Amino acid sequence: MMGAPPLLLGVDLGGTNCRMALVEPEGQTFQEERMPTEASSGRTVFLQRVEGLCHEMIRRAGEMDRAVVAIGVGAPGVISADGVIEISPNLPQLNGLSFAEHLQAVLNLPALVMNDANAIAVGEAQLGAGRQFSSSLTMTLGTGVGGGLVLNGRLWEGADGAAGEVGHIMVEPEGRPCGCGSRGCLEQYSSATGLVLNALEAIDRGVPSRFSSAEISQLTSQNVAAAARQGDAAALAAFAEGGRRLGQALAAVANLLNIDGVIITGGASASLDLMRPSLDAELKIRGFAIPVRRLTIVQGILQDQAGMIGAARMAWDRLLHSGNAGGI
Missing domain, CATH: 3.30.420.40 (ATPase, nucleotide binding domain)
Structure with a gap:
C-alpha cells in the first residue's frame, strides 16, 4: 500500500x-x-x-x-x-x-x-454534526452528562483543562444529590440515569403508569422511552422534566456564550424528540432572544x-x- x-x-x-x-x-x-x-x-x-x-x-x-x-x-x-x-x-x-x-x-x-x-x-465538530457551526457545545447524555466546547473552531479546555462540565450546571438549588458533591446538577435530571429517576418520582407522585412493580424495580431509560412513545403518563412526565432542565441549562449557555449550535450525543439522545417540547419552551422563557434565535440544537451523527x-x-x-x- x-x-x-x-x-x-x-x-x-x-x-x-x-x-x-x-x-x-x-x-x-x-x-x-x-x-x-x-x-x-x-x-x-x-x-x-x-x-x-x-x-x-x-x-x-x-x-x-x-x-x-x-x-x-x-x-x-x-x-x-x-x-x-x-x-x-x-x-x-x-x-x-x-x-x-x-x-x-x-x-x-x-x-x-x-x-x-x-x-x-472534536469528532463531531470536525467530521460530524458540528461541521455547520463555528462555535458549538457537544453534550453527551449517558450515565451522566458530559460536555465539550469548540469556540471559533478551537477546542476550549479552559485554563486547567477542566472546562465544559455542562452536566454540573445547577438547575435545582436543593435538588438531588450529585456524585460531584453538589446538588441539583443537570445530569441528575437529563441523563439516562436522571430520566429514570424522573419517572420514579412521577410514579411516586401518583402520575398514572402502566409499569408493574417488577418493571419499576428494573427501569432503564430505554424502557421509559418506549413507554413514553406508547403514551404512558409517568414516562412522558419524565421526559418533560428532563427537557425542562436541559432547557434551563442551555439558556444559561446561550446567554453566556452566544454559540451557534448544540450537538446532543449519547444513549439518551435517541429520545431527544421526547424532550424537545419542554426544552424549547424553557429555552424561550429563560434565554435572551438574540442568542436563542442563533442557537440550533441537533443530534450527533458519529455515534x-x-x-x-x-x-x-x-x-x-x-x-x-x-x-x-x-x-x-
Missing part, C-alpha cells in the same frame, strides 16, 4: 466499554474493536487488557502495510494537559495515573490523553465513533503537527 496515509490509534475509554479503531488523519476508521472495561479488575489487570488490545490493533495495521504513528485516548474525568488522569469517578483505579506517559513507554508511540467528552466534541475519531485527530494535530494544527 505504497503512499497510503499513516494511521492513528483512537481509543474511547469508558466506564463500561473500551472502544478502539485505526483512524486515518482525515477521519476514516478501520478495524473497530470493543471490550468490557471491567473497571473492578484493578489498575494492573485493567492496564494489561488495554495494552493487549492496543498491541493487537497495531499488529493489524502492520498486516495492512500501514504504520500507527500515534495514539489518542478519550478518558472520563479531569485530565491534565500532560495526560495525567487527576480524577475519574467512573474509573477511580486510574486516579493519579500519568496515562499518556505510561502508554508512550509501553507502546513506543507518542500518546495523547484527553477528556472523553472533549474528544467527542460510537465520535470519541475515537476526535482523540485520534487531536493526537495527529497536537503531537505530530503542532506547528500547523488546523484549528482544533
Whole structure:
C-alpha cells in the first residue's frame, strides 16, 4: 500500500466499554474493536487488557502495510494537559495515573490523553454534526452528562483543562444529590440515569403508569422511552422534566456564550424528540432572544465513533503537527 496515509490509534475509554479503531488523519476508521472495561479488575489487570488490545490493533495495521504513528485516548474525568488522569469517578483505579506517559513507554508511540467528552466534541465538530457551526457545545447524555466546547473552531479546555462540565450546571438549588458533591446538577435530571429517576418520582407522585412493580424495580431509560412513545403518563412526565432542565441549562449557555449550535450525543439522545417540547419552551422563557434565535440544537451523527475519531485527530494535530494544527 505504497503512499497510503499513516494511521492513528483512537481509543474511547469508558466506564463500561473500551472502544478502539485505526483512524486515518482525515477521519476514516478501520478495524473497530470493543471490550468490557471491567473497571473492578484493578489498575494492573485493567492496564494489561488495554495494552493487549492496543498491541493487537497495531499488529493489524502492520498486516495492512500501514504504520500507527500515534495514539489518542478519550478518558472520563479531569485530565491534565500532560495526560495525567487527576480524577475519574467512573474509573477511580486510574486516579493519579500519568496515562499518556505510561502508554508512550509501553507502546513506543507518542500518546495523547484527553477528556472523553472533549474528544467527542472534536469528532463531531470536525467530521460530524458540528461541521455547520463555528462555535458549538457537544453534550453527551449517558450515565451522566458530559460536555465539550469548540469556540471559533478551537477546542476550549479552559485554563486547567477542566472546562465544559455542562452536566454540573445547577438547575435545582436543593435538588438531588450529585456524585460531584453538589446538588441539583443537570445530569441528575437529563441523563439516562436522571430520566429514570424522573419517572420514579412521577410514579411516586401518583402520575398514572402502566409499569408493574417488577418493571419499576428494573427501569432503564430505554424502557421509559418506549413507554413514553406508547403514551404512558409517568414516562412522558419524565421526559418533560428532563427537557425542562436541559432547557434551563442551555439558556444559561446561550446567554453566556452566544454559540451557534448544540450537538446532543449519547444513549439518551435517541429520545431527544421526547424532550424537545419542554426544552424549547424553557429555552424561550429563560434565554435572551438574540442568542436563542442563533442557537440550533441537533443530534450527533458519529455515534460510537465520535470519541475515537476526535482523540485520534487531536493526537495527529497536537503531537505530530503542532506547528500547523488546523484549528482544533
